[in-house]
Amino acid sequence: MKERKKTRDGITLYSQTDPKSYPRGRALLSESDQTGGRRLIRNPLKNRLRPFLLAGAQLAAVWFLMFSWWHCLTGVFPIEADTPRLYLLCFLFTAALTALWNAPLRRLWKFFLPLLFFCLAGVWIWRHQDGAVNVINLTANAYLSVRRPNANPYTVRPVPDPEMAFMFALFLLPLLFIWSLVLHLRAGKLTAYVLLLAPAGWILAETLVPSETSCWLLILSGGVYAAICGCRDGRAALLKGTASACVLALLISLSAFASRPLEACKEPSDGFYARTRETIETGWIQPLQDSYTQAKAEREEQKRLAREVPPEQEQTQNPEQPDADSSGAKSDPPQPQEPPAVPDPTPETDIQPEFSAESSGDTPDGDTSQPSAENGLGNAEALRIGTSKGTATVSTDKFPDLNALSHFQPDAGTRLTLTLDSRPEGTVYHPSAYGVSYVDSHWYDMTSENGIPPESYLEYPDSLERLDTLCRERAPETLAEASDFIQKEFENHTVYDFQPGPTPSGQDFAEYFLFDNQKGFCVHFATTAALMYRMCGYPSRYVQGYAVPASAFRRQEDGSYTAEVTGDMGHAWCQVLEDGEWITKEHTLPYHGARPEPGIPAASSGRHSWIRNAAGWGLFFLKSCAVCILCLGAAVLLLLTQAALRRQRRYRQFRSVRRGAGIRRIYRALYDTAVFQGMEPTDLLSLQGFETLRDYFPEIPSESMEWLYQTVLETMFYTKNATKEDTKKAWKIYRQFSHMVKQNMTPSRRFIYQYMKVY
Template sequence: MKKRRAEKTGIRLWKENDKKFFVGSMDKFVLFLARTLAVGFLALAWWESLLSVFPIELDRKWLYMPLFAFSALCVWFAGIRGKKKIIPGAAGVILISSLIWKNKNLTVAVLDSLANAYLRVHDEGNVPLLLYNVPVTADVWLGVGIAVVTLPLLAVFSFMLSRDKGKAVVLVLLMLPVFLAAVEGAFPSVQACISLFFTAGVYYSISGKHSGRTVWREAVAAGGFLLILSILSWEAAQPIEAKKENKEGRYFQARAFVETRVIQKVEDAVRTGKEKQHDDNQGENASNQEKNEEDNEKYVDSGQVPEDDPLDMGQGAGTSSGGRPAFLTGTENSNLRNIGSFQPGDGEGLWVVSGTLPESTYYLPLEYGKDYADSSWQTVEPDDKVYAEYSQYPENLSRLMELCKKQNIYNVKDAANFIQTEFEENTVYSYSPGTTPGDWDFAEYFLFENKKGFCVHFATTATLMYRMMGFTARYAAGYSIPVSAFEKQEDGSYRAKVTGEMGHAWCETYDNGWMIREHTLPYTGDNPAAAPPASSSNRAQKENWVAAAAVLVLAAFLFWIHASVRRRQKARTAREYADGRGILSLYLMLWDIAEVAGTPRENSLSGSAFEKLKITLPEISGQDWEWIQQAVQQTMFGKQPPSKEIHERLYRLVMEEARIIQGKLTVRKKIRYRYVKCLPLSF
């Protein structure tokens, strides 16, 4: 024994430890660096997918640089084990809380910027309104503030990467931008979806790995594979997109079939249901009619609302035209060339009242554009007349006429699609586009030269384009009131206060009645590179493919989660004795297996039921079936349930039968076995 100990010298042990110490330190640093980059780039892709639909007025580099710094902190914190987390965790919470408390303006700027980004799309649709006033804040501090809001997301990403737990939670968080966009009828850009897919793939490939060398090898391999897959997917989609451009092809035929045979029928059914509900509500509303008439005596009927859901416009006592948007005629900006920025007016003293809650944004016109000449609208008070001027346009707008006349437009829907495509491909929304030079027409300068404007630019140009393509159209200016602005009153009616930011202009076309045509693009900032979510028809079609894929992935994920939870519940119920109830659970599981094999279920304990099971599951011997029948009947009718030993024996028998039957099933039946019946997979 002593001789063996003497053979191990201290010098050799010291050298080995020294080498391990050096290699271990480098490996830890490489592992930390890889995890930081993975979390940082994943958070960057997450924000890119969100901002492609809900834009924030911010230089994004000031958001992304702090993201990587905070990613390093979260990765470091996630690597700490046990009670060592308490001190740095508490210090971080105290530090962030104190910074938020001392920088209230920055906190307000961050929250208002995020709220504006979401509510511009959620509440206003295509009407770009600034709902909250954001305090003046430097881009660098605004970016840092938004990055601080991202800390919980970074913490979850870092924890999963180091512990390899919570993959489902991370997947839900990654899909959150897609969920929010889909709810609002939009989808992240194709580039954002690809970047999120790529970074998420690399991120998942290195999760749970604790060797720096292994992490980098896995990351490079996964990145190369995903890059090739992304390129192949993109190239494979090009022929499909080209075929979709053919208006005589199957894509347009299928779309027309869906629109006429499916969507139209659904809309008709919904409309019929609403009319029936409206008739049913007439009796209920009659009792409140007298009270509503008394309350509405102080309101002046606007005369421009649907007959089946009348709204009234009121103006407070002592209020004059101060509530009118500054871009309406009769002001100093009557010539549209003089309009350089969005000036909505104060809107004070105006409100609308409705007997029911409007289903969508309500448009309140204050004037209509009749004749257009020299960048000015000759306007009329709101009415439903169809003037001859609504089909006329200046002959000197040669560029706009050439663009419209060369199109093969057969109906107003085609015209609307063409106008929207032109705007999405060539213009962006801007609150301050600048004035129009004196030698330019307002509409042509907007569409062909400046390429940026707000609602007046879009509405004016759209109205002229409709007229040039042979359709009756009028320019409208007034207010657009979102549904969220309506508040329920004690008498059951809904009332909305009109604010200055609701000032808006839009276009209307006539076809057996006036139809509102909203062509103003969503606000995406003044940078033309920051295009709207659907910046072209091709891009919109591609995003539809991405959206469909996202919906399928989401549905598959939810289906998988549901099946996994049910499978665990069934396995736990069958495994527990529970005073004999586990035996009944195992008997029902045998019937589930038999159903997958093709035998209809029979909910009874009769001899014929057991005979069916014997035939369907011949792997279980006749002697065992007799024993199973006795155990089940004793559980149901005996004074004492069978013993735990009998339950354990039946459990092993059923699990063995499940193992055998799985090997004989076809792919379709395996799917039913695992995800419909949710039967156990391993024992």
């Protein structure tokens, strides 16, 4: 057998004293001979240990990948498993796979043995179905504990912990197989990284964020894996893996320490970060959203005007127009319509719903924009209830029947005009009605001679058992914790939807929204939030009116700012009493802290959809296109940059004159290109290999190929150094060859050859 040693340029050196093993019968090399001032074999013991070093480095890299993968997944979804046993079993499986790939076996056996093991694992899983079902149920329960904490968990059957750990390890075995196979084949790194980032992608798709430690571990393990992948020598793999781990650990530490001052800069409300963010929101984002909202309102206004009766018909139907009778007598003036008995001093709000036939029955002709006893939008009758300070009158004239709300379609018409002395910095909330008492899915306004008693803002129906249990289990201690708790419940379990449908008969409006239907608009969010605040022990009330964005205000000649409030600004929110002052709390999705998005958010089509943009699908599409273009541009720039740097480094090596290293690398590049084009791999230094390579590229003259081959042999097996002219000649041959071979490639292979192989 022939022993070979790879030099830095990839050429194989022969160290066995066999005359037939040398091309053209060149002189033999002994162990004392030197090539380029370096012995071919320094220490046989070190050479025997290098395969074990390579296997150890691969074992550590694959196991570290598995550790980071599992830590990222369980950091967000807490899967109940025996973690120490699981890590030990995965280590043993990885060691077995690494030993298999590095064993001196035929390729057929290397793939037959894993296939046999997978078959045995499948049989074992089939015979222990309880453990396999437990793995699936435990994973599902971990997901439900985060996304649906109130859902009933799946049943987990009693199985010993060692058996469960072994079952989890079997489920992770395909990942270990693929990662170790990529290291063995030195190809397919993209697949390995896709599998590594799969948990993080799933977590982000669920609108969650992996922990900081998980992100650092993924980066560190991926860097070590990339450094070791492609190494054929154990010593090089160990050095590269250690160096990459140290460099990445240093960068991660610097990043972690450098982020602390940046996080501290975010805390002051008047700091640079807060002012910059406010400037971007008010100067860029809000104008885009407001322009879209205004354009939508104009389109709705045009549609409304198109549906109105033409002016000619109004004139013919106007009873005040004088009669055309020749007698000249004037007709009796028409009787004016009877005004409503109790005029509503508050402006009309567009929170009123449009009802389907199933929810409200037949609606009589006439105006149905205000609640009344006839149109079913509310209870017109006033009620009197007893309080600690006497009796109080409650009325629901201004509020809709919540159980009948099926969909929401705002009106774009102008409702009122707001005037302020100065330009507002954020959304202006203009209330038109307050809901104090909540009874049978109805909000009631309350008036009393002695004022509304404070305990009225803490009352809620006893029938709301599910909602009350949820709030008691969390038991927030401060108002801020209560706000965060309510907001997280909405973000995790509900979405905004213009058409949530009516509440079924016999169910409460708020509980059906949060636990069953899980979709609704601002009325649903405001009602449920007000009740949850009361259950947490904080006085609250339901408010409906208008949310006017700051961009809607225009400066007037007298220095004031005026905004025309349109119907599509109609909104509902809740207020909480804190230190004797009512604080506005905005919980309608999407939520942006103390400064919510103006107007009504756009509808969301999926249960856990992250598309909740107040400007609608049009603005979301524009933002998505901009983000995609930026990401694509960054990817292209990164691809071109790495290709240019690698190509520059390779060309510098090609022009190296020292001991003919550049000429040998050029000859190796010709051979690699031929293999890439489909030539069967062969011994590139043998005479047969040279003839095969020469015949495969007829574009290169035979004299040039023979000269290049002879020069490579002389620089390798003799102490002859190549001159600068020889290197320039070889470089010229390669440039002509590279230009011609690219012309004969397909576009896809040319792209891979030029930007991935980088020749």
